[in-house]
Amino acid sequence: MSAALIDGKAFAEGLRQKIAKFADEFEAKAGRKAGLAVVLVGEDPASQVYVRSKGKATTAAGMNSFEYKMPADASEADLIAKVEELNADPAVDGILVQLPLPKGLDEQAVISTIDPDKDVDGFHIINAGRLSVGQKGFVPCTPLGCLMLLKDRLGDLSGKDAVVIGRSNIVGKPMAQLLTDANATVTIAHSRTANLPEVVKRADIVVAAVGRPEMVKGDWIKPGATVIDVGINRVDGEDGKTKLVGDVDFDSAREVAGAITPVPGGVGPMTIAVLLRNALVSAYRRENIALDEDAL
Ligand code: NAD
Numbered sequence: 001m002s003a004a005l006i007d008g009k010a011f012a013e014g015l016r017q018k019i020a021k022f023a024d025e026f027e028a029k030a031g032r033k034a035g036l037a038v039v040l041v042g043e044d045p046a047s048q049v050y051v052r053s054k055g056k057a058t059t060a061a062g063m064n065s066f067e068y069k070m071p072a073d074a075s076e077a078d079l080i081a082k083v084e085e086l087n088a089d090p091a092v093d094g095i096l097v098q099l100p101l102p103k104g105l106d107e108q109a110v111i112s113t114i115d116p117d118k119d120v121d122g123f124h125i126i127n128a129g130r131l132s133v134g135q136k137g138f139v140p141c142t143p144l145g146c147l148m149l150l151k152d153r154l155g156d157l158s159g160k161d162a163v164v165i166g167r168s169n170i171v172g173k174p175m176a177q178l179l180t181d182a183n184a185t186v187t188i189a190h191s192r193t194a195n196l197p198e199v200v201k202r203a204d205i206v207v208a209a210v211g212r213p214e215m216v217k218g219d220w221i222k223p224g225a226t227v228i229d230v231g232i233n234r235v236d237g238e239d240g241k242t243k244l245v246g247d248v249d250f251d252s253a254r255e256v257a258g259a260i261t262p263v264p265g266g267v268g269p270m271t272i273a274v275l276l277r278n279a280l281v282s283a284y285r286r287e288n289i290a291l292d293e294d295a296l
Contacts, residue, residue: 003227003257006149012269015148016061018296019276023062026283034283035064036094036120036276037086041079042072042102051098054272061276063283066092072102079105080113087115093286094120094279117286120278123170131177138278143175145270146207146228147182153226153259154205158183163200165189165216165247166209171230175207196220208247218252227253227260230267 027033036058040051051067058065068082079097086095095118101107111119116126122138130137150157162184166172172188179186189199197220200206208216209230221227231247246263254260261267277296284291 003254004259006153006226006228006259006261006266008145008149008261008266009269011149011152012145012273015270015273015277015296016057019273019280020061022284022291022296023280026280026287026289027062029289030283030287032091033062033064034093034280035066035091036096036279037066037068037089037092038096038098039068039070039079039082039086040098041070041074041105044100044102047098047100054096054275057272057276058279061280063276063279064091074105076105076109079110083110083113087113087118092118093283094118094275096121096275118282120275120282122174122278128169128174131174134181138282139178140170140174141271141274141278142171142209142230142267143178144278145274146175146230146267147178148274149228149261149267149270150179150205150226151182156183157205160184160204161187161202162205162207163187163189163203164207164209165193165196165200166207166211166230168209171209172207175209179205179207206248210247212247213245214247214249216248216253218249218254218256221253221256223256224258225256227257228267229261229263231263232268 038051038054055065055067086092095114097110111123114124116124119127119138122140127137131139162179164172164176167188167190176186176188189196200220201222205226207228213233213235229246229248233245234242235245237243244264281293
Protein backbone atom coordinates (compact mmCIF):
# COMPACT_ATOMS: atom_id res chain seq x y z
CA MET A 1 0.00 0.00 0.00
CA SER A 2 1.26 3.45 -0.79
CA ALA A 3 -0.04 6.42 1.20
CA ALA A 4 -2.01 9.26 -0.36
CA LEU A 5 0.05 12.41 -0.65
CA ILE A 6 -1.25 15.43 1.24
CA ASP A 7 -0.54 18.26 -1.16
CA GLY A 8 0.17 21.25 1.07
CA LYS A 9 1.26 23.32 -1.89
CA ALA A 10 -2.11 22.97 -3.61
CA PHE A 11 -4.01 23.49 -0.35
CA ALA A 12 -1.98 26.63 0.41
CA GLU A 13 -2.66 27.94 -3.09
CA GLY A 14 -6.41 27.48 -2.55
CA LEU A 15 -6.16 29.25 0.81
CA ARG A 16 -4.26 32.14 -0.77
CA GLN A 17 -6.99 32.55 -3.38
CA LYS A 18 -9.62 32.72 -0.64
CA ILE A 19 -7.49 35.23 1.25
CA ALA A 20 -7.15 37.40 -1.87
CA LYS A 21 -10.94 37.45 -2.26
CA PHE A 22 -11.48 38.40 1.39
CA ALA A 23 -8.66 40.97 1.15
CA ASP A 24 -10.51 42.67 -1.73
CA GLU A 25 -13.70 42.69 0.30
CA PHE A 26 -11.80 44.15 3.23
CA GLU A 27 -10.42 46.95 1.08
CA ALA A 28 -13.88 47.75 -0.28
CA LYS A 29 -15.39 47.89 3.21
CA ALA A 30 -12.55 49.51 5.16
CA GLY A 31 -11.33 51.91 2.46
CA ARG A 32 -7.77 50.69 2.90
CA LYS A 33 -5.74 47.57 2.30
CA ALA A 34 -4.87 45.20 5.12
CA GLY A 35 -1.17 45.56 6.02
CA LEU A 36 1.52 43.20 7.25
CA ALA A 37 4.86 44.53 8.52
CA VAL A 38 7.96 42.35 8.65
CA VAL A 39 11.11 43.40 10.48
CA LEU A 40 14.37 41.74 9.53
CA VAL A 41 17.51 42.31 11.57
CA GLY A 42 20.86 41.38 10.06
CA GLU A 43 21.87 39.55 6.91
CA ASP A 44 21.00 35.89 7.58
CA PRO A 45 20.55 34.52 4.03
CA ALA A 46 17.70 32.09 4.89
CA SER A 47 15.83 34.86 6.71
CA GLN A 48 16.30 37.21 3.75
CA VAL A 49 14.74 34.60 1.46
CA TYR A 50 11.78 34.07 3.83
CA VAL A 51 11.17 37.79 4.20
CA ARG A 52 11.28 38.32 0.45
CA SER A 53 8.80 35.53 -0.22
CA LYS A 54 6.53 36.74 2.59
CA GLY A 55 6.54 40.22 1.05
CA LYS A 56 5.71 38.90 -2.41
CA ALA A 57 2.93 36.66 -1.11
CA THR A 58 1.43 39.54 0.89
CA THR A 59 1.28 41.84 -2.14
CA ALA A 60 -0.03 39.04 -4.36
CA ALA A 61 -2.90 38.54 -1.90
CA GLY A 62 -3.90 42.20 -2.29
CA MET A 63 -2.47 43.37 1.01
CA ASN A 64 0.19 45.97 1.81
CA SER A 65 3.61 44.64 2.72
CA PHE A 66 5.85 46.86 4.85
CA GLU A 67 9.42 45.66 5.16
CA TYR A 68 11.97 47.08 7.56
CA LYS A 69 15.60 46.02 7.44
CA MET A 70 17.83 46.80 10.38
CA PRO A 71 21.59 46.21 10.60
CA ALA A 72 22.94 43.17 12.46
CA ASP A 73 24.38 45.47 15.11
CA ALA A 74 21.08 47.24 15.77
CA SER A 75 20.45 47.63 19.49
CA GLU A 76 17.55 46.02 21.30
CA ALA A 77 16.27 49.53 22.09
CA ASP A 78 16.23 50.42 18.37
CA LEU A 79 14.36 47.24 17.52
CA ILE A 80 11.85 47.75 20.31
CA ALA A 81 11.34 51.36 19.18
CA LYS A 82 10.56 50.08 15.65
CA VAL A 83 8.06 47.56 17.00
CA GLU A 84 6.39 50.27 19.09
CA GLU A 85 6.14 52.51 16.03
CA LEU A 86 4.42 49.66 14.15
CA ASN A 87 2.11 49.00 17.11
CA ALA A 88 0.92 52.60 16.81
CA ASP A 89 0.60 52.62 13.01
CA PRO A 90 -3.07 52.21 11.98
CA ALA A 91 -2.09 50.89 8.52
CA VAL A 92 -0.32 47.91 10.09
CA ASP A 93 -2.56 44.97 11.08
CA GLY A 94 0.13 42.38 11.62
CA ILE A 95 3.73 42.58 12.85
CA LEU A 96 6.27 39.85 12.40
CA VAL A 97 9.84 40.05 13.65
CA GLN A 98 11.85 37.52 11.66
CA LEU A 99 13.60 35.01 13.92
CA PRO A 100 16.27 34.10 14.79
CA LEU A 101 17.56 37.51 15.88
CA PRO A 102 21.31 38.14 15.87
CA LYS A 103 23.14 37.17 19.05
CA GLY A 104 22.78 39.65 21.87
CA LEU A 105 19.15 40.54 21.10
CA ASP A 106 16.61 39.04 23.49
CA GLU A 107 13.86 37.47 21.34
CA GLN A 108 11.38 37.20 24.20
CA ALA A 109 11.85 40.85 25.13
CA VAL A 110 11.24 41.92 21.53
CA ILE A 111 8.24 39.65 20.96
CA SER A 112 6.62 40.75 24.19
CA THR A 113 6.72 44.33 22.87
CA ILE A 114 4.47 43.45 19.91
CA ASP A 115 0.83 44.45 20.45
CA PRO A 116 -0.78 41.00 21.04
CA ASP A 117 -3.62 42.02 18.72
CA LYS A 118 -1.07 42.49 15.90
CA ASP A 119 0.99 39.43 16.81
CA VAL A 120 0.06 37.40 13.73
CA ASP A 121 2.82 34.86 14.42
CA GLY A 122 1.06 34.01 17.69
CA PHE A 123 4.34 33.95 19.63
CA HIS A 124 3.39 36.56 22.26
CA ILE A 125 2.82 35.07 25.69
CA ILE A 126 -0.69 36.58 25.70
CA ASN A 127 -1.58 34.64 22.56
CA ALA A 128 -0.04 31.45 23.98
CA GLY A 129 -2.27 32.00 27.02
CA ARG A 130 -5.34 32.71 24.92
CA LEU A 131 -4.80 29.48 22.98
CA SER A 132 -4.32 27.59 26.21
CA VAL A 133 -7.62 28.77 27.73
CA GLY A 134 -9.63 28.78 24.50
CA GLN A 135 -9.89 32.54 23.93
CA LYS A 136 -9.72 34.19 20.53
CA GLY A 137 -6.20 35.34 19.68
CA PHE A 138 -3.59 34.34 17.11
CA VAL A 139 -2.35 30.78 16.72
CA PRO A 140 1.20 30.12 15.40
CA CYS A 141 1.06 29.66 11.64
CA THR A 142 2.76 26.27 11.21
CA PRO A 143 0.62 24.25 13.64
CA LEU A 144 -2.55 25.99 12.43
CA GLY A 145 -1.57 25.03 8.88
CA CYS A 146 -1.07 21.40 10.00
CA LEU A 147 -4.52 21.39 11.61
CA MET A 148 -6.06 22.67 8.37
CA LEU A 149 -4.41 19.85 6.40
CA LEU A 150 -5.58 17.27 8.94
CA LYS A 151 -9.18 18.50 8.94
CA ASP A 152 -9.20 18.62 5.17
CA ARG A 153 -8.01 15.03 5.03
CA LEU A 154 -9.86 13.48 7.97
CA GLY A 155 -12.83 15.74 8.66
CA ASP A 156 -13.81 15.37 12.31
CA LEU A 157 -10.81 14.55 14.51
CA SER A 158 -12.93 13.52 17.53
CA GLY A 159 -11.64 10.47 19.30
CA LYS A 160 -8.53 10.10 17.15
CA ASP A 161 -5.29 9.19 18.88
CA ALA A 162 -2.68 11.81 17.99
CA VAL A 163 1.02 11.86 18.80
CA VAL A 164 2.92 15.12 18.44
CA ILE A 165 6.68 14.58 18.47
CA GLY A 166 8.35 17.78 19.68
CA ARG A 167 7.34 20.21 22.41
CA SER A 168 8.59 23.58 21.13
CA ASN A 169 6.59 26.72 21.84
CA ILE A 170 6.14 27.47 18.15
CA VAL A 171 5.15 24.04 16.83
CA GLY A 172 4.79 21.09 19.22
CA LYS A 173 2.92 22.67 22.14
CA PRO A 174 0.41 24.73 20.13
CA MET A 175 -0.12 21.73 17.81
CA ALA A 176 -1.01 19.55 20.80
CA GLN A 177 -3.38 22.22 22.08
CA LEU A 178 -5.13 22.56 18.70
CA LEU A 179 -5.56 18.79 18.42
CA THR A 180 -6.94 18.62 21.95
CA ASP A 181 -9.39 21.42 21.13
CA ALA A 182 -10.40 19.40 18.06
CA ASN A 183 -11.27 16.50 20.43
CA ALA A 184 -8.34 14.25 19.58
CA THR A 185 -6.61 12.35 22.40
CA VAL A 186 -3.11 13.76 22.36
CA THR A 187 0.28 12.51 23.49
CA ILE A 188 3.25 14.88 23.36
CA ALA A 189 6.48 12.99 22.77
CA HIS A 190 9.91 14.57 23.05
CA SER A 191 13.61 13.92 23.42
CA ARG A 192 13.13 12.11 26.75
CA THR A 193 10.15 9.97 25.71
CA ALA A 194 10.73 6.28 26.44
CA ASN A 195 9.92 3.75 23.69
CA LEU A 196 9.14 6.42 21.10
CA PRO A 197 8.45 3.93 18.29
CA GLU A 198 5.79 2.21 20.40
CA VAL A 199 4.23 5.52 21.37
CA VAL A 200 4.06 6.59 17.73
CA LYS A 201 2.59 3.21 16.71
CA ARG A 202 -0.58 3.92 18.72
CA ALA A 203 -1.38 7.04 16.77
CA ASP A 204 -4.01 7.63 14.10
CA ILE A 205 -2.35 11.01 13.58
CA VAL A 206 1.40 11.63 13.81
CA VAL A 207 2.82 15.15 13.71
CA ALA A 208 6.63 15.16 13.63
CA ALA A 209 8.27 18.46 14.60
CA VAL A 210 11.70 17.44 15.77
CA GLY A 211 14.42 18.72 13.47
CA ARG A 212 16.10 15.31 13.00
CA PRO A 213 16.34 14.08 9.43
CA GLU A 214 14.21 11.01 8.67
CA MET A 215 14.05 9.94 12.32
CA VAL A 216 10.52 8.49 12.23
CA LYS A 217 10.63 5.15 10.41
CA GLY A 218 7.88 3.34 8.55
CA ASP A 219 7.76 0.53 11.09
CA TRP A 220 6.88 3.08 13.83
CA ILE A 221 3.68 4.01 12.00
CA LYS A 222 0.26 2.42 12.53
CA PRO A 223 -1.07 1.16 9.20
CA GLY A 224 -3.40 3.76 7.69
CA ALA A 225 -2.27 6.61 9.99
CA THR A 226 -2.10 10.20 8.78
CA VAL A 227 1.42 11.59 9.00
CA ILE A 228 2.24 15.30 9.04
CA ASP A 229 5.94 16.00 8.68
CA VAL A 230 6.87 19.48 9.88
CA GLY A 231 10.62 18.92 9.75
CA ILE A 232 12.81 20.83 7.33
CA ASN A 233 16.33 19.42 7.33
CA ARG A 234 19.11 20.07 4.84
CA VAL A 235 21.21 16.95 4.16
CA ASP A 236 23.75 15.95 1.56
CA GLY A 237 22.14 14.05 -1.30
CA GLU A 238 23.80 11.19 -3.19
CA ASP A 239 24.58 13.57 -6.05
CA GLY A 240 26.62 15.77 -3.68
CA LYS A 241 23.98 18.50 -3.66
CA THR A 242 22.04 19.42 -0.52
CA LYS A 243 18.43 18.33 -0.40
CA LEU A 244 15.55 18.90 1.95
CA VAL A 245 14.16 16.03 3.98
CA GLY A 246 11.62 15.89 6.76
CA ASP A 247 11.69 14.30 10.19
CA VAL A 248 9.95 11.26 8.73
CA ASP A 249 11.65 8.64 6.59
CA PHE A 250 9.30 9.28 3.70
CA ASP A 251 10.02 6.17 1.62
CA SER A 252 9.37 3.66 4.40
CA ALA A 253 6.52 5.67 5.98
CA ARG A 254 4.54 5.99 2.78
CA GLU A 255 4.37 2.20 2.53
CA VAL A 256 2.44 2.06 5.81
CA ALA A 257 0.65 5.38 6.32
CA GLY A 258 -2.79 6.17 4.93
CA ALA A 259 -1.71 9.70 4.00
CA ILE A 260 1.49 11.69 4.39
CA THR A 261 2.84 15.16 3.68
CA PRO A 262 5.95 15.30 1.48
CA VAL A 263 8.97 17.50 2.22
CA PRO A 264 9.14 19.87 0.43
CA GLY A 265 5.58 20.64 -0.66
CA GLY A 266 3.71 19.60 2.48
CA VAL A 267 3.61 21.75 5.59
CA GLY A 268 6.13 24.34 4.37
CA PRO A 269 3.84 26.20 1.93
CA MET A 270 1.09 26.35 4.58
CA THR A 271 3.10 28.53 6.94
CA ILE A 272 3.15 31.67 4.77
CA ALA A 273 -0.46 31.14 3.65
CA VAL A 274 -1.60 31.00 7.29
CA LEU A 275 0.49 34.08 8.09
CA LEU A 276 -1.47 35.99 5.43
CA ARG A 277 -4.69 34.56 6.84
CA ASN A 278 -3.82 35.74 10.35
CA ALA A 279 -2.89 39.22 9.09
CA LEU A 280 -6.19 39.53 7.24
CA VAL A 281 -8.17 38.25 10.23
CA SER A 282 -6.40 40.91 12.29
CA ALA A 283 -7.41 43.60 9.81
CA TYR A 284 -11.09 42.57 9.98
CA ARG A 285 -10.99 42.48 13.78
CA ARG A 286 -9.29 45.85 14.07
CA GLU A 287 -11.86 47.52 11.79
CA ASN A 288 -14.76 45.67 13.44
CA ILE A 289 -15.89 44.21 10.12
CA ALA A 290 -17.74 40.90 10.41
CA LEU A 291 -15.85 37.86 9.12
CA ASP A 292 -16.52 34.15 9.45
CA GLU A 293 -12.97 33.35 10.59
CA ASP A 294 -13.57 29.61 10.28
CA ALA A 295 -14.17 30.09 6.56
CA LEU A 296 -10.56 31.17 6.17
P1 NAD B 1 12.88 22.78 18.30
O1 NAD B 1 14.31 22.43 18.15
O2 NAD B 1 12.49 24.01 19.02
O3 NAD B 1 12.14 21.55 19.03
C1 NAD B 1 12.41 20.23 18.68
C2 NAD B 1 11.65 19.31 19.60
O4 NAD B 1 11.98 17.98 19.22
C3 NAD B 1 12.02 19.47 21.07
O5 NAD B 1 10.84 19.70 21.80
C4 NAD B 1 12.65 18.14 21.46
O6 NAD B 1 12.20 17.66 22.72
C5 NAD B 1 12.18 17.21 20.38
N1 NAD B 1 13.22 16.21 20.10
C6 NAD B 1 14.53 16.41 19.85
N2 NAD B 1 15.16 15.24 19.65
C7 NAD B 1 14.24 14.27 19.79
C8 NAD B 1 14.27 12.87 19.70
N3 NAD B 1 15.39 12.21 19.45
N4 NAD B 1 13.13 12.20 19.89
C9 NAD B 1 11.96 12.84 20.15
N5 NAD B 1 11.88 14.19 20.22
C10 NAD B 1 12.99 14.89 20.06
O7 NAD B 1 12.27 22.73 16.83
P2 NAD B 1 10.95 23.39 16.20
O8 NAD B 1 11.14 24.86 16.06
O9 NAD B 1 9.73 22.87 16.87
O10 NAD B 1 11.05 22.77 14.72
C11 NAD B 1 11.01 21.37 14.49
C12 NAD B 1 11.25 21.09 13.03
O11 NAD B 1 10.24 21.71 12.27
C13 NAD B 1 12.56 21.65 12.47
O12 NAD B 1 13.03 20.77 11.46
C14 NAD B 1 12.15 22.96 11.83
O13 NAD B 1 13.01 23.33 10.77
C15 NAD B 1 10.79 22.60 11.32
N6 NAD B 1 9.89 23.73 11.16
C16 NAD B 1 9.22 23.82 9.99
C17 NAD B 1 8.33 24.86 9.77
C18 NAD B 1 7.59 24.92 8.48
O14 NAD B 1 7.18 25.97 8.05
N7 NAD B 1 7.37 23.79 7.83
C19 NAD B 1 8.10 25.81 10.77
C20 NAD B 1 8.78 25.67 11.97
C21 NAD B 1 9.66 24.62 12.17
